[in-house]
Amino acid sequence: MALIRNSKLRPRILVVGGGSVGLLTAQNLLKNLGRGEATVTVVDPNPYMTYLPFLPEVAAGSIEPRHAVVPLRRNLPGAEVITAKVTSINHAEKFATIEPENDEAFELDYDHIVLASGSVARALPIPGLKENAIALKRIEEAVALRDHLLSRLADAALMEDDEERRKALTFVFVGGGFAGIELLTELEDMVRSAVAQYETLTEADVRFVLVEALGRVMPEVGEAQARWVVEHMRERGIDVYLETFLQDCTDKHVKLSNGEEFDADTIVWSAGVKANPMLIDSDLPINERGNVTVRADLRVEGDDGVVEGAWAAGDNAAVPDLSGGGVAGFCVPNAQHAVRQAPVLAANVLAALRGETEFKQYFHKTIGSVAGLGLYKGVSQMGDFEARGLLAWLMHRAYHGYAIPTMDRKVRVFGNWFLSAVLGRDAMPLADLDVPRKNFVEAANSKPAPKKEAAKA
Structure with missing residues (x-):
């Protein structure tokens, strides 16, 4: 060393x-x-700081991945930055x-x-969890999750086996805190929008499931707001299971503590850090x-x-x-x-x-909480003031657009939102990001073209 x-x-x-x-x-x-x-x-x-509150919107295609991260070297001139x-x-x-x-x-x-x-994600010793689940703590996970869900739609559109199609279109989210709820609702919104592009799929084919161990969701908001969020999700067709545990997901076969069992190709873990x-x-x-x-x-x-x-x-x-x-x-x-x-x-x-002995005490009384629940939907609580729907969604975007560090990133994020509002949500997946050499390797391994025999005189 x-x-x-x-x-x-x-x-x-x-x-x-x-x-x-x-x-x-x-x-x-x-x-x-x-x-x-x-x-x-x-x-x-990493050579960048990730603004974690934007990961659900990156996964849902509302913000470009590079715009949700802040490069360290560019913004720390004069510092030693070691990756x-x-x-x-x-x-x-x-x-x-x-x-x-x-x-x-x-x-x-x-x-x-x-x-x-x-x-980091707080994983529990649940059979099959580390082999089959994905968390959302990094920008790379957000991109991978987005492409995975959209690719599942494309695959399911060609499937003739009902069980395989049902498995491909079942998306399970474990954890009903702020991060889990925002991610689930953003992706549910994106997937249902993308389904309209397929003639062989309908919204009824898609199933989203929330599994939460506690008797409520989003502990950062009041009881009334938490109940409204659950009702709102159920109205959108999301299956919400409270006081329920994930017991097993070996081979992507999900077993819940309420006795229900089903297959799911997508298992997202958001149950704490x-x-x-x-x-x-x-x-x-x-x-x-x-x-x-x-x-x-x-x-x-x-x-x-x-x-x-x-x-x-x-x-x-x-x-x-x-x-x-x-x-x-x-x-x-x-x-x-x-x-x-x-x-x-x-x-x-x-x-x-500098040798001083008096230090500042950290004191901050929370100003409240804001969360996005998909496009034009949100929930917020600022003291005794509660908002739901479009107003809460606007508050969510205004706060986090202001809070992300550097003016460069603020401008880019607001630009993303403006373009999405004008042009619509971009539901285009990118293929093979985890294996970028795939096509080259296939080409290199392909059989050479047969040689033509020389023409006889």
Whole structure:
């Protein structure tokens, strides 16, 4: 393993993760650091930040995939951006192990570390789940899911076997939180629109199923709004099963706890998230859920007190919610908190770097929740104000169009929405993205044309 130790000419602030917290923290640091005061190093497996609230709309074709991501190098001039994984952290000696995908791992030292590695899908040990399901945490998953659903329509249109057709057109979504509901309803809207292009298919052939373990959906909104969402989905023909568990999906044969069994070619897992498991390979304090434990000023804190030089925020941190509105006393893992924690985190890191001892406390009272449920349909709750339908959908788009970082991405996203409104939804799948060399390999393996015999004199 290559060693890059004691290599700093100036203090290094290592930002682990280039998501919302990582990108915005690094931007605020670069903006306020003095010339030569410190080096900001950002490490992430991807060269871009993904705006997660837009993944359902990317999957449904309302936003182009590249417009829902923010390139790190372009938007962090002056920072070191390393496209690689952080595989372990030794804070006692203040170095992290960095592993590029196609190069040798090395160790990188630091003075302050910012843990902003986000979350990953929380999968359960359900038979067949890891072999057959797909989650939605990355832009690549959104594109793959969109193309998969549309290709299932094309395949089903040619199927003569009723059972095979029914399997191809059955789409199961597990998890009734915000992410799961938005994804299901956006894709249901897209699929039913695309069905109209096939003479051999009707909307009655398509089946969408929601499986939710709790007795309600979308815990971020009130009971009345949650009940309306369930009624709305059922009116659209979606089968909603509450207080129901996925027990098995081996060979894409779905077994539910309510006794129902059926085949489904598409199983989407949206039943919660967990902190990045990379944190387990560190000597920093984590709780029973794998989150880094922090104070309200975003300094990492263990049983022995504050861990100097270590900071965390976002989905990988258990941040106390001083407003009293959080779940179990902590901020919920969403973009609303992430974009507001980042400036506080950057200000406190700068204060510590400059020897100050007073730090800002993170406090934010949630302004409410907005969700899109397909084109021109939505639900929102802002305090006591509740909206449904078109108004809520407009609020959803206005808020997230404003919230995505950088003016470049805002313009592109609003441009996508305008063009879709004028030209209609684009329901065109792209084939073989996962095997781009397929056609070339087939051509290379094809038989050569037979040689013609020379004409006889």
